[in-house]
Amino acid sequence: MASSSSSSNWPPPAGPPAPLPTSPVEDSTIEYHQVVQFSSGEENQMEAREDEEGYHEPDSSDVPTEEEEDPTPAVVTSPTSPYIPSRRSSSTSGLVTSGGSGYYLTAATVHSPHPPGEQLMASMFPDVISAIGDTRQSEGSAGSRQGVPEEASDVESWRDYSNDLLAGKSIFFGHRASVNVMLVIGGGNKPTTLHTHWEVLCSSFSYFENMKDCRMKESVEGVAHFPTDSPRAWLTLLKRVYPPYRQLAFTDAVEIVSLVDRLQASWLSRELQGVLSDESYGDQRTPAIADMLAAHGLSEVVASWFNEKYWPALNAWRCVSECKNVQALRCAALYVCHEAASTKSQVEQLRKTLRDAKMESRGRQNRISRM
DSSP: OHHHHHHHTOSOOOOOOOOOSSOOOSSOEEEEEEEEOOOOHHHHHHHHHHHHHOOOOOOTTTSOOTTTSOOOOSSOOOTTOOEEOOSSOOOSSSOOOOSSEEEEEEEEEOOOSOHHHHHHHHTTOOSOEEOOOOBOSSTTOOOBOOOOOGGGGSGGGGGGOOHHHHTTOEEEOSOGGGOOEEEEESOSSSOEEEEEOHHHHHHHOHHHHHHHHTTOHHHHHTEEEETTSOHHHHHHHHHHHSTTOOOOOHHHHHHHHHHHHHHTOHHHHHHHHHHHTOGGGGGGOOHHHHHHHHHTTOHHHHHHHHHOTTSOHHHHHHHHHHOSOHHHHHHHHHHIIIIIOOSHHHHHHHHHHHHHHHHHHHHHHHHHHHO
16 A cells, blocks of 8 residues: 555655756846746646645655655756756746746846856857957956946947947857857957857858968967957958848948958958949948048949949049049049030049049159159
């Protein structure tokens, strides 16, 4: 009879859950959704039998000892399975449990000096996330940490950040646990650190692919420095090659032209040409932008500006007269004479400006050669 009574009341209610061995995550804000966890048929029959017979408090012989009880991890921290089982889970970090259901962590903002808690949250994010600021100077030292502002966790909010606000920040792209290269952008005492993946960089830019193939120092150490670059421009560029693959506007394209040229991304260069040639951005074209595009091999874009009949010849004249790279723009500027010019005087003025600029350029070269 004792064995029958013991089997009818198995399994016994779980005891109080044991606390996590890690330090609690401080100042955590967690958004979770309840996920229904269906019980097996045997569990349903067991619950129905208990309802009919009444609950029986198990005696000491029914309750297994700590040695007999199977150890169950409190929280599953595998990156590929972010589901948190609730039957025995327990945590002081704000993860809520329930007897018949579990919770799927969908968003969190964490500011904590404890690496274990930081790793727990990071393992559950496959998308672009911003990281806790980390300015470690050497391996093994805790370093000083500066949290990225909460709005930076939204990838779209990065477009409004200036280089001054991004100084000293550390931002993760993609799956945080698998990052294998750091891009240190900007000089001074507070550069911006971008944590990325060789796989993404090499598949998007020939510059990094060559660096990896040649076994350069950066590929071995996993750290690449760009002290003269703009952190904001790098953020804009990486947001284009990481999910959700942000589409570029005119100002974005202008900002990353020099990076795309240097990193040898022909596919992205073609995309920039389409954006920069869009007639809807006509009011944003300036001589400085035209000069910069020509300097980076995009004189065809400037030619398309001159070829648009609605664009006044005066704008074309200002563009050519104020630009420095006249050699690259000369061919493109001739479109004004045939398509965009509205009066003969403007055409003559444009031609005179080109001749004067050409003579000035030759004189400067002659003076340099005689030095």
